[in-house]
Amino acid sequence: MTRQMNPKPKSGRRSPGRRMLLGLLAALMLAVPAKAARTVPVQIDGTALDAFCHLENGVTYVPLRALxxxxxxxxxxxxxxxxxxxxxxxxxxxxxDPAADTVTVDSDVRAGRVYVQEGVTYVPLRTTAELLGSAVEWDTYFQGAAVTSPSAEHNAVDFYWLSRIISAESRGEPMEGQIAVGNVVLERVASPDFPNNIPDVVFQQADGIVQFEPVENGTVYLDPTDQSVEAARRTLNGEKSLEGAMFFYAPALSEGVWINGNRTYLTTIGCHRFYL
Structure with missing residues (x-):
C-alpha cells in the first residue's frame, strides 16, 4: 500500500527529519554491498599462493604480480x-587495464574487471590464468581455486592432496614408506570399490567413518614436508614401493583388528603394515 507524502514546505526545503532519514539511507546503501567479497585461498601447482585473494560475485580475484x-x-x-x-x-x-576492464596477452583480449587497491593490481583469476595457458578449477575440499600451469607435471588438485595425505600419514618415514602410502591412494583410485579421483579417496567416508585418520584429526591440512612432496611427485610418475595394497595401519598406534581379520597381509615398510 502506498502512502501519501506530506506536502513540501512552501520554502522548498526538506524537513530536518526527512533530511536525516535520507542521509541514513544513503549511508546504508554505501556501506552494504549487494554481495560482499570473501577471502579465498588459491593454489598453483600444489603450492598455496601467499597473497590476499578474494571471491566476489562468483569471480576469484588475485594480485597480478603474485600470480x-x-x-x-x-x-x-x-x-x-x-x-x-x-x-x-x-x-x-x-x-x-583497469580503465577498459580488460586483460590482454599479446593480441588476445579478454573482458574482466581489473582494479588497483593500495598499489596492488587485481585481476580475475580464471580469465588471466587461461590466457596464459593454465587450467583453473574449484576445489571443494580446499574451498578455493586450484591452478595447473602449462609446465606442471600433474594436476594441481591431485598433487596438493596426495602430498598432504602422504605427509600426514607417514611424516618421518623413509621415502620407500611414503611412496607406499601414495601407492595405496592410487590403488584405491583405480579400484571400482573406491572413488575414482585422489581428493575423493582422501576424504571418503564409509558409514560416517573417515578412511584416513589425518582427515579426522585435521593434520591433512598441514603443509607437507619436502620429502612428502617429492614422494607424491614420484608416486604420480608411476614409482611403486609395493603392488596391490589398499589398506595399511601402524601397529604402534592401532590394533588393526578389522584389517587383520578381513584383509590379506602383504608387507611391512617402516612403521606401517600393508594389506591387499
Missing part, C-alpha cells in the same frame, strides 16, 4: 603512460 611470480619468470611493472599494469616474459606481453 605471475608463481607461474613463471615475468617482469611486472606499472606503465604510467598506459595507466595499466604490464608484464613481460620473453616474447610475451600481458596488459591489465
Amino acid at each position: 605471475l611470480n608463481a607461474l613463471g619468470d615475468w617482469d611486472v611493472f606499472w606503465d604510467s603512460g598506459l595507466r595499466a599494469a604490464v608484464a613481460v616474459s620473453g616474447d610475451s606481453r600481458l596488459t591489465a
Whole structure:
C-alpha cells in the first residue's frame, strides 16, 4: 500500500527529519554491498599462493604480480603512460587495464574487471590464468581455486592432496614408506570399490567413518614436508614401493583388528603394515 507524502514546505526545503532519514539511507546503501567479497585461498601447482585473494560475485580475484611470480619468470611493472599494469616474459606481453576492464596477452583480449587497491593490481583469476595457458578449477575440499600451469607435471588438485595425505600419514618415514602410502591412494583410485579421483579417496567416508585418520584429526591440512612432496611427485610418475595394497595401519598406534581379520597381509615398510 502506498502512502501519501506530506506536502513540501512552501520554502522548498526538506524537513530536518526527512533530511536525516535520507542521509541514513544513503549511508546504508554505501556501506552494504549487494554481495560482499570473501577471502579465498588459491593454489598453483600444489603450492598455496601467499597473497590476499578474494571471491566476489562468483569471480576469484588475485594480485597480478603474485600470480605471475608463481607461474613463471615475468617482469611486472606499472606503465604510467598506459595507466595499466604490464608484464613481460620473453616474447610475451600481458596488459591489465583497469580503465577498459580488460586483460590482454599479446593480441588476445579478454573482458574482466581489473582494479588497483593500495598499489596492488587485481585481476580475475580464471580469465588471466587461461590466457596464459593454465587450467583453473574449484576445489571443494580446499574451498578455493586450484591452478595447473602449462609446465606442471600433474594436476594441481591431485598433487596438493596426495602430498598432504602422504605427509600426514607417514611424516618421518623413509621415502620407500611414503611412496607406499601414495601407492595405496592410487590403488584405491583405480579400484571400482573406491572413488575414482585422489581428493575423493582422501576424504571418503564409509558409514560416517573417515578412511584416513589425518582427515579426522585435521593434520591433512598441514603443509607437507619436502620429502612428502617429492614422494607424491614420484608416486604420480608411476614409482611403486609395493603392488596391490589398499589398506595399511601402524601397529604402534592401532590394533588393526578389522584389517587383520578381513584383509590379506602383504608387507611391512617402516612403521606401517600393508594389506591387499
